[in-house]
Amino acid sequence: MNKLPFVLIAFSILINVNLSAQTEQQSGDDPFSQSKFVPDISFILDVSYLYRDIKNDDYNLFEVPGLIQSTLEESAHGHEHAEMNSRSGFNLNYGELVVASTVDPYFDLFGIFHLSSEGFGIEEGYFLTRSLPLGFQIKGGKFLSSFGRINEQHAHYWAFANMPLVYKSFFGSHGLSEIGMQINWVAPTDFYLMFGGELLQGNNETSFGADGFQDLSGSIKVSSSNAPNLYTGFMRTSFDVDNLTVLAGISGAFGKSRLNHGIDTDAPDGHAVYEDAKILNANLTLKYIIESYRDITFQTEFLNKITKGDLYYKDSIGTTMKGDISKDQSGLYSQLVYKFSQYWRIGFRYDLLMKNEIVRNSSTLDLPDFMPQLSSMIEYNPTEFSRIRLQYNHDRTKYFEDNLKINNEILLQINLSIGAHGAHSF
Amino acid sequence: MKNIIIILISIILTGSVFADELNVVTTYPYIASIVEQVGKDKVNVFALAKGEWDPHTIIPKPSFIAKLRKADILILNGAQLEIGWLPPLMRQANNSKIQVGTPGILDLSKHVELIEVPTAISRAQGDVHPDGNPHFHLDFKNIPKISTAIAHKLSEIDPVNKATYEQNNNAFLENYYQKEKEWTAALEKLRGTKVIEYHKIYDYLLRRVGLQLVGTIEPVPGISPTSRHIESLEKIISSNDVKYILQDVYHPDDASKYLSSKHNIKLKIIPHDIGAVSNTNNIFELFNEIVRRLIGD
Ligand SMILES: [Zn+2]
Numbered sequence: 001m002n003k004l005p006f007v008l009i010a011f012s013i014l015i016n017v018n019l020s021a022q023t024e025q026q027s028g029d030d031p032f033s034q035s036k037f038v039p040d041i042s043f044i045l046d047v048s049y050l051y052r053d054i055k056n057d058d059y060n061l062f063e064v065p066g067l068i069q070s071t072l073e074e075s076a077h078g079h080e081h082a083e084m085n086s087r088s089g090f091n092l093n094y095g096e097l098v099v100a101s102t103v104d105p106y107f108d109l110f111g112i113f114h115l116s117s118e119g120f121g122i123e124e125g126y127f128l129t130r131s132l133p134l135g136f137q138i139k140g141g142k143f144l145s146s147f148g149r150i151n152e153q154h155a156h157y158w159a160f161a162n163m164p165l166v167y168k169s170f171f172g173s174h175g176l177s178e179i180g181m182q183i184n185w186v187a188p189t190d191f192y193l194m195f196g197g198e199l200l201q202g203n204n205e206t207s208f209g210a211d212g213f214q215d216l217s218g219s220i221k222v223s224s225s226n227a228p229n230l231y232t233g234f235m236r237t238s239f240d241v242d243n244l245t246v247l248a249g250i251s252g253a254f255g256k257s258r259l260n261h262g263i264d265t266d267a268p269d270g271h272a273v274y275e276d277a278k279i280l281n282a283n284l285t286l287k288y289i290i291e292s293y294r295d296i297t298f299q300t301e302f303l304n305k306i307t308k309g310d311l312y313y314k315d316s317i318g319t320t321m322k323g324d325i326s327k328d329q330s331g332l333y334s335q336l337v338y339k340f341s342q343y344w345r346i347g348f349r350y351d352l353l354m355k356n357e358i359v360r361n362s363s364t365l366d367l368p369d370f371m372p373q374l375s376s377m378i379e380y381n382p383t384e385f386s387r388i389r390l391q392y393n394h395d396r397t398k399y400f401e402d403n404l405k406i407n408n409e410i411l412l413q414i415n416l417s418i419g420a421h422g423a424h425s426f
Numbered sequence: 427m428k429n430i431i432i433i434l435i436s437i438i439l440t441g442s443v444f445a446d447e448l449n450v451v452t453t454y455p456y457i458a459s460i461v462e463q464v465g466k467d468k469v470n471v472f473a474l475a476k477g478e479w480d481p482h483t484i485i486p487k488p489s490f491i492a493k494l495r496k497a498d499i500l501i502l503n504g505a506q507l508e509i510g511w512l513p514p515l516m517r518q519a520n521n522s523k524i525q526v527g528t529p530g531i532l533d534l535s536k537h538v539e540l541i542e543v544p545t546a547i548s549r550a551q552g553d554v555h556p557d558g559n560p561h562f563h564l565d566f567k568n569i570p571k572i573s574t575a576i577a578h579k580l581s582e583i584d585p586v587n588k589a590t591y592e593q594n595n596n597a598f599l600e601n602y603y604q605k606e607k608e609w610t611a612a613l614e615k616l617r618g619t620k621v622i623e624y625h626k627i628y629d630y631l632l633r634r635v636g637l638q639l640v641g642t643i644e645p646v647p648g649i650s651p652t653s654r655h656i657e658s659l660e661k662i663i664s665s666n667d668v669k670y671i672l673q674d675v676y677h678p679d680d681a682s683k684y685l686s687s688k689h690n691i692k693l694k695i696i697p698h699d700i701g702a703v704s705n706t707n708n709i710f711e712l713f714n715e716i717v718r719r720l721i722g723d
Pocket residue numbers: 482555560561625626627
């Protein structure tokens with residue numbers, strides 16, 4: 001894993017040597033010149049400065065009850081995350097290396113690598129077919145699922161610095177990023193209509209785990225999944241009415257989930273679940289184009305998560321017990337972004353976690369079920385390759401020992417890209 | 427019943443039961459207008475971008491994917507003018523006919539001579555066009571090359587109607603050369619006139635007409651004017667007899683207006699594509715209007 005950066009550096013040096021050699025002696029001279037085949041390469045850097053009125057150490061103890069564990073608890077269970085914009089002070093959110101090219105007449109290949117303080121990871125590595133008939137396309141490898149609207153978009157396409165809370169709650173800070181296959185079909189209609197489905201391994205940190213577990217004594221054991229464990233289905237449609245574009249979609253993710261939160265340790269609160277999980281999504285985007293550089297976009301997504309299964313937990317003397325657990329949780333975000341010049345955008349977002357029902361061994365947990373967050377941002381894009389964003393979050397979702405801890409944060413984010421020209425997303 | 431289902435499925439899958447016309451999608455309206463002239467009733471043509479938008483930054487509407495999905499031919503301007511918006515749409519269209527490298531794609535920039543090809547490229551010079559200036563269609567002498575390339579492409583994809591396409595193109599060219607003579611004659615009096623433009627979008631036109639460009643409102647491509655740059659333009663203006671400021675329809679015109687009123691230079695809004703201003707419904711009307719605006723006061 002740690003060798004990868006060096007391999008890539010060596011690779012890029014080779015490319016550079018090759019390129020400069022080419023410009024010096026023109027392509028005709030070297031009969032084996034490969035430089036025309038260099039893939040599109042770009043590098044994106046995202047850094048921020050965050051001010052929060054709560055100390056980092058205190059903030060790490062906060063949780064979103066029933067939805068997001070505290071950072072401290074997560075790392076105790078072996079999840080180590082350098083989450084974006086998470087600490088007061090400077091944050092290196094990511095350096096993203098994108099390599100893409102056409103393989104042959106049949107495939108395109110994409111590699112997206114994230115370099116963060118966590119290490120070096122393959123964020124995405126997938127192929128797309130180019131020549132399937134009748135409007136079909138297959139995608140395979142590791143990729144961000146096409147579930148929902150923003151899940152498949154990389155963070156630099158988002159209108160706000162952080163992920164909507166409902167996505168973070170249901171999928172964790174990396175979204176639904178999975179290994180598997182996707183097939184999608186675009187209908188030959190005058191308006192846009194697309195259907196798709198995915199067969200995925202199911203390795204999501206929050207909702208769809210594939211790794212089995214057993215407790216210390218070995219009295220309970222749930223074996224790991226031997227096959228893809230997660231299915232998604234999605235549909236999108238879009239049409240224009242004069243200068244207004246409407247994009248709507250629905251999707252669902254369905255899986256069998258094994259999630260271990262320390263049942264294999266001597267932690268007294270160690271537990272694990274083995275459950276059926278489904279997450280449903282409905283989304284709507286309205287974009288009104290006023291003129292070339294001015295438009296208003298309203299975007300909203302609603303998600304509902306329903307799970308039901310077995311809970312493994314420890315009683316007062318540490319013996320593993322088996323019970324049952326079910327969840328019915330929902331949340332949404334709605335945002336309005338106004339691009340008022342070639343270079344400037346402002347936006348407002350309302351996040352809400354609004355249903356939070358967890359029934360554990362037939363008793364309903366007492367959890368807050370109205371947790372909002374308000375965000376606003378102003379963004380300056382000097383060119384298509386740079387962005388400076390100022391964002392304010394008023395967060396009423398964080399709790400410590402059942403008490404609401406209101407969190408205000410201001411962040412200044414800078415996002416820069418070099419190399420191959422990126423394209424806008426809708 | 428079974429037959430009906432099979433027919434329905436085939437309509438859904440191919441959408442091609444009634445499609446005896448060739449579906450041609452173009453990125454910009456000027457291309458669509460030429461395709462209409464060459465293809466006439468044999469083609470069904472749709473332009474993705476609107477003529478009043480900045481051609482560099484088109485908002486990639488999902489409805490464009492639907493148009494690309496059904497395209498038999500995609501005709502693009504090329505020279506990287508579409509780089510910021512078209513590639514993801516092409517990938518999402520799932521149409522094997524219009525993938526890069528297939529015969530269903532026509533890149534017009536390959537059929538004309540590009541000017542201003544940079545020798546060294548750095549984005550310190552702004553959002554440079556690395557292959558050269560892509561706004562070649564505003565040289566009216568390039569239009570015959572474009573229409574002929576389109577006629578060849580339509581004939582290649584739809585060989586049955588080859589004779590029709592060639593005939594249509596010849597008829598179009600005959601008409602066009604006539605108009606071109608009129609435009610050339612009308613513009614002759616502008617030769618040597620000094621102008622300023624916003625973005626280097628009119629360079630091909632300026633060369634053809636013999637207009638002399640002495641400065642651009644944007645300091646480098648894609649960057650809005652700074653007060654320092656405006657000052658340097660004012661120096662240029664004071665030492666040159668600048669007659670016109672040429673402005674497109676989509677950039678803010680405050681800097682142009684400021685210079686225009688302060689230095690008493692005529693500000694002219696020049697349409698860069700069909701639909702940018704009224705009375706530009708086809709390629710003839712576009713150049714008629716450009717000429718009218720250039721020579722008028
Ligand atoms: Zn340009």
